[in-house]
Amino acid sequence: MAEQYQIWAREIGKKDKTVDLAAEVSKAARAGNDFLCQQAMNLFITAYGAEAGNLALKILPFGGLYLAGGIAPKILPLLQQGNFIKAFCSKGRMRPLLEKVPMCVILNPKVGLIGAALQGVKESIRTVS
Numbered sequence: 001m002a003e004q005y006q007i008w009a010r011e012i013g014k015k016d017k018t019v020d021l022a023a024e025v026s027k028a029a030r031a032g033n034d035f036l037c038q039q040a041m042n043l044f045i046t047a048y049g050a051e052a053g054n055l056a057l058k059i060l061p062f063g064g065l066y067l068a069g070g071i072a073p074k075i076l077p078l079l080q081q082g083n084f085i086k087a088f089c090s091k092g093r094m095r096p097l098l099e100k101v102p103m104c105v106i107l108n109p110k111v112g113l114i115g116a117a118l119q120g121v122k123e124s125i126r127t128v129s
Contacts, residue, residue, distance in 0.1 A: 001025045005040040049087030056101050064102035072105045
């Protein structure tokens with residue numbers, strides 16, 4: 001995101017550096033106070049949705065596709081604006097299939113640690129048995 005912002009800033013001749021990091025681009029886009037940040041986030045969200053759609057076509061997650069990690073919860077309001085789902089479902093004749101896939105954003109930032117701990121417990125039970 002930050003790279004795309006910098007490219008567009010150079011293209012329009014914007015000299016002053018208002019944003020350096022992807023987190024700041026995201027923050028400014030959510031606040032709606034920087035046009036380039038909004039455009040960069042729009043591009044990111046569209047690409048994110050399109051790639052999530054590609055993954056869904058590969059694995060057919062009819063029980064749901066879960067977005068985890070640090071980015072999705074932070075940009076949830078932007079994801080809910082529609083461009084993500086539009087890009088997710090824009091797969092031609094596969095659209096009806098993808099429209100049936102439930103989409104969830106995991107909000108717990110420790111989900112990876114919880115999963116690792118659960119797996120560790122399962123492994124230790126197998127070893128003892």
